[in-house]
Amino acid sequence: MLGKLLKHEWKAHWKVPTLLLGVLMIIAVVAGLTFLMPIWDSEWIGLPLSAMMLVMLFYMAMIAASFGIVLYFAVRYYKSMFTDEGYLTHTLPVTARELLFGKIITMTAWNLIAGIVVLLSIAVFFGIVILALASKDSSFAFDFFDFLSEMKEVFASPYMEGFGGFCASMIAMALTGSVGGTMIIIGSVNLGQMVRKHRILGAIGAYFAIYSVIQIIVFAVMMPFIFKMAFQMEHTDMSEMSVFGVYTPIYVIMSVVYLIAAVGLYILSEYLIRRQLELE
Amino acid sequence: MSELVEVNNLTKVYEKKKVALSQVNLIIPRGKIIGLLGPNGSGKTTLIKLISGLLVATEGEILINGSKPGPESKSVVSYLPERTYFQSSMKVKELIDYFADFYQDFRPERAKQMLMNLNINEDARLKTLSKGTKEKVQLIMVMSRDAQLYVLDEPIAGVDPAARDYILRTIISNYNENATVLLSTHLISDIEKILDEVIFIREGKVVLQDTVENIRESKGKSVDTYFREVFAC
Numbered sequence: 001m002l003g004k005l006l007k008h009e010w011k012a013h014w015k016v017p018t019l020l021l022g023v024l025m026i027i028a029v030v031a032g033l034t035f036l037m038p039i040w041d042s043e044w045i046g047l048p049l050s051a052m053m054l055v056m057l058f059y060m061a062m063i064a065a066s067f068g069i070v071l072y073f074a075v076r077y078y079k080s081m082f083t084d085e086g087y088l089t090h091t092l093p094v095t096a097r098e099l100l101f102g103k104i105i106t107m108t109a110w111n112l113i114a115g116i117v118v119l120l121s122i123a124v125f126f127g128i129v130i131l132a133l134a135s136k137d138s139s140f141a142f143d144f145f146d147f148l149s150e151m152k153e154v155f156a157s158p159y160m161e162g163f164g165g166f167c168a169s170m171i172a173m174a175l176t177g178s179v180g181g182t183m184i185i186i187g188s189v190n191l192g193q194m195v196r197k198h199r200i201l202g203a204i205g206a207y208f209a210i211y212s213v214i215q216i217i218v219f220a221v222m223m224p225f226i227f228k229m230a231f232q233m234e235h236t237d238m239s240e241m242s243v244f245g246v247y248t249p250i251y252v253i254m255s256v257v258y259l260i261a262a263v264g265l266y267i268l269s270e271y272l273i274r275r276q277l278e279l280e
Numbered sequence: 281m282s283e284l285v286e287v288n289n290l291t292k293v294y295e296k297k298k299v300a301l302s303q304v305n306l307i308i309p310r311g312k313i314i315g316l317l318g319p320n321g322s323g324k325t326t327l328i329k330l331i332s333g334l335l336v337a338t339e340g341e342i343l344i345n346g347s348k349p350g351p352e353s354k355s356v357v358s359y360l361p362e363r364t365y366f367q368s369s370m371k372v373k374e375l376i377d378y379f380a381d382f383y384q385d386f387r388p389e390r391a392k393q394m395l396m397n398l399n400i401n402e403d404a405r406l407k408t409l410s411k412g413t414k415e416k417v418q419l420i421m422v423m424s425r426d427a428q429l430y431v432l433d434e435p436i437a438g439v440d441p442a443a444r445d446y447i448l449r450t451i452i453s454n455y456n457e458n459a460t461v462l463l464s465t466h467l468i469s470d471i472e473k474i475l476d477e478v479i480f481i482r483e484g485k486v487v488l489q490d491t492v493e494n495i496r497e498s499k500g501k502s503v504d505t506y507f508r509e510v511f512a513c
Contacts, residue, residue, distance in 0.1 A: 001351075001382070004381045004382060007381070008378060008381070011374075012367065012369075012370075080367075084361075084363050084364065084365045085365060085366070085367055086334075086365075087334065087359075087361045087363070087365035088365050088366060088367075090333060090334050091332055091333065091334070091354055091357070091359050092354065092382050093351045093352070093354040093355035093382060093383070094351055094354075094382070095350070095351050196294075196295050197295075274336075275336055276336065277334065277335065277336055278294075278335055278336070279329065279334045279335065
């Protein structure tokens with residue numbers, strides 16, 4: 001049944017996020033293309049100003065698309081579980097676990113897709129900008145390749161020690177952050193429905209409460225590491241110290257906290273759906 | 281096992297200690313059309329929601345085919361709520377696919393035939409349909425299942441007499457002979473002719489469960505008249 005739930009979740013929800021991410025990509029391309037046109041060098045201030053606003057729009061579109069997708073899925077989760085649509089959802093011959101997994105997997109997948117597309121849009125934007133600048137000024141292309149070869153040397157320096165581990169910790173944090181983010185939304189909406197007369201307000205309140213608690217836990221767990229790092233920085237030659245040694249443990253800790261929070265919120269959510277469901 | 285549903289000491293208390301059902305005991309047999317009758321706020325919808333697994337009982341238990349409300353019971357119960365409950369952006373044909381995927385007892389051909397009889401376009405999105413047509417689509421979906429128990433909450437409330445006749449005809453002509461139809465209403469005169477049994481419910485308690493024939497014989501009056509006497513204000 002989980003496969004069927006995933007199929008219908010996907011069919012019901014792919015259009016809005018695809019539209020949001022499609023618009024983001026179009027804005028990235030258009031904002032990048034302004035660098036190919038003689039807009040930025042125009043004497044009339046209106047043209048460079050419009051181009052600057054387009055670049056700003058791209059920046060805002062990245063935030064809007066990411067936030068919009070999260071909000072869209074939060075609203076859809078609430079509607080499909082606790083409004084009139086819930087009458088169909090909760091009369092399907094599926095377990096609470098299958099129901100929740102169907103939604104968690106779909107939401108997490110879209111969180112990850114959104115993250116990848118946002119990164120891709122940045123790459124597209126800068127790719128077009130670099131091409132545009134290189135086409136206008138041939139020395140820029142040489143400078144750019146020089147910069148890349150210099151980066152090679154930087155990667156070989158002791159300063160870049162632990163870069164692989166840092167990348168792995170970043171990927172772990174992106175994955176656990178996506179699951180954790182999804183579970184904060186689902187957990188909040190489920191907790192909010194316990195406030196029977198004000199379910200939406202309850203969900204918003206629960207979101208801020210859960211988010212604050214997780215941030216406090218992250219901070220509390222990281223404190224000893226921060227002190228340790230501060231101590232090391234005082235007694236180490238900074239030029240030989242890798243910045244990744246600082247960030248990797250922080251990302252690992254955050255990943256672990258997100259994972260524990262996600263599991264805890266899942267257990268709570270399943271209990272609430274199984275034992276406390278009360279449709280109006 | 282002759283009984284389809286067994287309700288034992290069922291109690292449901294909502295927020296602020298509002299008792300919707302109190303110590304309800306019921307046996308619902310197979311192969312009957314049963315009216316769940318009572319005034320507004322008597323607990324009919326609460327009982328139906330508990331049977332359908334949309335609420336959790338405060339005390340007591342419900343057994344459907346011997347199992348508590350869950351995936352097993354939901355695979356044999358076909359439920360029609362008293363509101364429109366499908367996602368409005370869905371097309372009618374998507375709804376057919378949805379039901380066919382989740383309910384093994386769903387008969388798509390039967391649904392398509394009924395939609396065709398009513399000239400309802402399968403490509404239409406639900407949001408483009410009138411409220412009455414949406415309700416008919418819902419009824420068609422629910423009655424296109426070969427379920428063991430059809431639970432219909434106020435299926436004829438708020439519809440015109442012609443639609444009322446259509447709904448009753450659909451229920452009678454589509455339900456499986458071995459299945460039971462439990463339908464709640466307070467419009468008794470309209471449905472009395474199709475009922476085998478009635479359950480009277482008042483202030484969360486079952487006050488009577490009997491066959492329509494028995495009531496007519498023993499009381500010498502129609503169920504509608506008797507209901508008006510029992511629930512006189």
